[in-house]
Amino acid sequence: MSTTSTDHAVIRLHPKDDVVIATRQLLSGARIASEDLVVAGLIPPEHKIATRTIRAGEPVKRYNQIIGVAKEDIARGQHVHTHNLSMADFKREHEFGIDKHPTPFVDAPATFMGIRRADGRVATRNFVGVLTSVNCSATVARAIADHFRRDVHPEALAAYPNVDGVIALTHGIGCGIDMKGEGINILRRTLAGYAVHPNFHSVLFVGLGCETNQISGVLESGGLKDGEKLRSFTIQDSGGTRKTIERGIAMVEEMLADANSVQREPVPASHIIVGLQCGGSDGYSGISANPALGAAVDKLVAHGGTAILSETPEVYGAEHLLTRRAVSREVGEKLLTRIKWWEAYCERNGAAMDNNPSAGNKVGGLTTILEKSLGAVAKGGTTNLVEVYEYAQRIDAKGFVFMDSPGYDPMSATGQVASGANLICFTTGRGSAYGCAPSPSLKLATNTALWERQEEDMDINCGGVIDGTATIDQLGDEIFQMMLDCASGVASKSEIHGYGQSEFVPWQVGVVT
CATH class of the missing domain: 3.40.1400 (Ribose 5-phosphate Isomerase B; Chain: A,)
Structure with missing residues (x-):
């Protein structure tokens, strides 16, 4: 087929990646000038395109991290997805604390209109x-x-x-x-x-x-x-x-x-404890909404607040990036202990850690749990991992923390709220419908098409990163301000629709007789 020029058609995440991500549907023969690449076959938006010839059995990188191995030879320009890429079982180096760094706390923390309780904690709802x-x-x-x-x-x-x-x-x-x-x-x-x-x-x-x-x-x-x-x-x-x-x-x-009789009053942003969730993820999640939320988390931590990353099966394959940020080896080992628990849990129940992504995730361009996890951890920003908690254990640390939970969103967020989260931020690319009473939940759309289709359910559009109309830092500022506003009483879209009561789902573990 004759080639046509296609501008702004793909996103490259790292110079050493073996794939780029399509920003729109690409037809066979389309020429990607920035990669000096001709597309071979139909490429859906959000999906991956090989930028080099990849031999069967070779690892494939995205984010400069391995996301799987080629099941067959993949030619340059071809679609890379479930038909030719599979889960990779490879050893990861778990280094501890080598990327930790001082937190740049702000001199004058932001405030929101909260409700002080008798025990000193602050509510965002009543x-x-x-x-x-x-x-x-x-x-x-x-x-x-x-x-x-x-x-x-x-x-x-x-x-x-x-x-x-x-x-x-x-x-x-x-x-x-x-x-x-x-x-x-x-x-x-x-x-x-x-x-x-x-x-x-x-x-x-x-x-x-x-x-x-x-x-x-x-x-x-x-x-x-x-x-x-x-x-x-x-x-x-x-x-x-x-x-x-x-x-x-x-x-x-x-x-x-x-x-x-309660009254809202100005309180420091340090009283915000936000649970981080992603559901209905797509190929853009790790490019737009998740890193934008991560930028907002960095701002929240700099203002003295707390952010909780969870969904342990959905950091599997990316946990080595979190241990590098641990404030101590002890904290990093706590995370690995939870990973090992999950491996044993799956084994004794005849399951596997790579039973993720979901059908919707795959339609949206995600192929393996490694790829999904590498995008999911971006929600946690870049600050130090200060503590690791078990499910529903009360959070008593400030900063970026991890709470063990399943990847199922209602079950995971239920544990975060039980731990003390007074706000939830939830990224989605496919259009998840979710709320989490008594804590408000903000929904972050990964792409503009979702925003336009389901705007009544979404609180902010992060698709500008894909469209080239917004930066991660700009959206991080907007999300952080939205956190403050929502914590002050501004209703989220999910609250307006009445979500929150049916989504209370405690984690069920063990034998039921």
Whole structure:
């Protein structure tokens, strides 16, 4: 075929890469002047093009890191994807702290309008929560919260404008699990974290009464006890469904006046704890939204705040980049311990760490978990890794940290909020629909096509990096300001749509009998 000139058609991420990324659909015969390359075959946007002849069995690099090995010979200009690239099992050098550096803290930290709680923590929202110990009490909990829905019963909260709402967070487990196993420990740690989350002014804990996961066990695990702002009861002790709902409604009504008495005030950005998520990722995630969020994270850390990277299976193959930033060997080894736990967990369950990316990720140009992970870690910016936590463990460090979790977004973010995240930033290239009450969630689109198609769900368009109309630093500034605004009470798109209650998904580990 005759060749045609194509400008701004591809993005090269590193001089030593074996591939470039198409910024739009390219037809066979298109000439890429910047690479002196002629396209051989149809290349979808977001997908990879070989810039050299790659022999079968040779490693392929993107980000100057190995993303897989060629399954067959790949000619220069050909499409590189699942048909000719596969997962690579290779040894990675895990060096510790060689890239750590002093954090450039700002002299005058930014502020946002937050809500100070009695324990010194700061809230970004002001909810009354209804939690459940077991699935059996989920219907009752939802009925209690539904009584106060502004869209159904606007009069219920009319006198309480400073209360963001009454929400029920229910789940599908809590019984039939080992009373002393890892599964119940994780569930209890998660529920205890939510029970004292600063975005809840007060909480009702509702159980059935005979479940394995007794409310008393949850409270004891978190060093908690019943009080004015944390009250618990069961369906069986209350006399059944109707009486329990009435009792719960009456308790919430008793809490509302005090909940409404809060006032927002200027507080330092150091009180922001943001959970970092990516879902529905695509070939642009690691080029636009993820590094732009990473730039915002660097700014937040410089202002004294905290950012939580998670999704352990989605840093697999890129963990060596994180250990290099660890403040100590001990912190780096903690991360590797979690990686090894996941390898063993997958092996004993007949699974594999490379069962990712998802079908949508692959349509969007991602091929292996190595490629996905290398783009995913960009959300964490460039500052030091100061600590590593287990799932739903309370975050007590400032700066960039890691919390172990599955890659499934609702499950991962649930753990981050249980750990104390009062804000979530979520990047997506395919168009994930997500929210995470009681913490607001900001959605970052990786490309302009998604933004134009699904603008009502997205909070910011990072596609300007691909289009050449914005830089990573510019978007980092915008995202950081959006964090401050959202933490001050500006509703995110997911909050406007009512997302957040159904997305509470504690990590279920272990045998259910």
